[in-house]
Amino acid sequence: xxxxxxxxxxxxxxxxxxxxxxxxxxxxxxxxxxxxxxx
Amino acid sequence: xxxxxxxxxxxxxxxxxxxxxxxxxxxxxxxxxxxxxxxxxxxxxxxxxxxxxxxxxxxxxxxxxxxxxxxxxxxxxxxxxxxxxxxxxxxxxxxxxxxxxxxxxxxxxxxxxxxxxxxxxxxxxxxxxxxxxxxxxxxxxxxxxxxxxxxxxxxxxxxxxxxxxxxxxxxxxxxxxxxxxxxxxxxxxxxxxxxxxxxxxxxxxxxxxxxxxxxxxxxxxxxxxxxxxxxxxxxxxxxxxxxxx
Numbered sequence: 001x002x003x004x005x006x007x008x009x010x011x012x013x014x015x016x017x018x019x020x021x022x023x024x025x026x027x028x029x030x031x032x033x034x035x036x037x038x039x
Numbered sequence: 040x041x042x043x044x045x046x047x048x049x050x051x052x053x054x055x056x057x058x059x060x061x062x063x064x065x066x067x068x069x070x071x072x073x074x075x076x077x078x079x080x081x082x083x084x085x086x087x088x089x090x091x092x093x094x095x096x097x098x099x100x101x102x103x104x105x106x107x108x109x110x111x112x113x114x115x116x117x118x119x120x121x122x123x124x125x126x127x128x129x130x131x132x133x134x135x136x137x138x139x140x141x142x143x144x145x146x147x148x149x150x151x152x153x154x155x156x157x158x159x160x161x162x163x164x165x166x167x168x169x170x171x172x173x174x175x176x177x178x179x180x181x182x183x184x185x186x187x188x189x190x191x192x193x194x195x196x197x198x199x200x201x202x203x204x205x206x207x208x209x210x211x212x213x214x215x216x217x218x219x220x221x222x223x224x225x226x227x228x229x230x231x232x233x234x235x236x237x238x239x240x241x242x243x244x245x246x247x248x249x250x251x252x253x254x255x256x257x258x259x260x261x262x263x264x265x266x267x268x269x270x271x272x273x274x275x276x277x278x279x280x281x282x283x284x
Binding site for chain 2 (some may be wrong): 003004005007008010011012014015018019022023026027029030032033
């Protein structure tokens with residue numbers, strides 16, 4: 001795999017990974033909020 | 040999770056899967072850069088997402104400042120949406136910076152350069168990270184007002200980022216869309232742009248809608264607790280024995 005292909009794979013993987021990390025954080029917050037009294 | 044969120048998530052994942060397939064296996068490689076140019080199909084949606092969510096943050100911050108003393112319910116909602124959109128915008132901005140750096144290393148031979156586009160974008164990311172830190176470690180209505188003002192000043196960097204490649208000579212290439220005559224990409228590549236743009240914006244809206252719920256509930260609970268504490272001394276005073284007064 002040359003550098004161009006390697007960087008393409010890493011760029012796609014990093015994009016998906018960062019979104020997965022953030023959505024995990026959001027899911028944790030969302031679950032916690034289910035037990036928080038709202039209006 | 041409500042039914043519409045599940046349906047939205049399913050549609051989003053389908054669009055993202057199709058965008059992935061079209062970007063990697065359908066559209067032709069770039070005649071000069073080859074396959075590494077396909078980073079573009081994830082790079083551009085990140086900037087579009089960043090622009091959209093920072094604009095929502097600006098709108099909500101302005102709304103918060105306008106209604107904070109008149110309509111507390113609307114102020115709370117606009118403030119919660121401002122925090123949410125700033126977070127999602129920071130995530131998109133980070134991805135844009137990282138994918139751009141990886142692309143730059145393959146095409147320019149360098150990970151980073153301090154040209155106007157890259158520097159103003161890094162500053163923009165740092166401004167919104169500072170905004171989120173203020174939100175995380177500050178408390179009370181003054182913090183919310185301060186954060187809203189900070190968001191307005193922070194957004195001034197967005198047009199600077201956008202026009203930087205037009206105003207100054209940069210390592211970053213000139214605008215691909217809406218640039219000089221002859222700019223743009225081959226029409227055969229456009230399906231990958233549209234699918235990924237739609238998919239990642241749908242994803243951003245999905246994540247933001249989930250985050251908004253938790254942020255709003257947390258802020259509402261904090262506000263209710265503050266109001267309860269304001270009433271508490273009177274209740275205690277009322278309950279105290281006569282001799283203790």
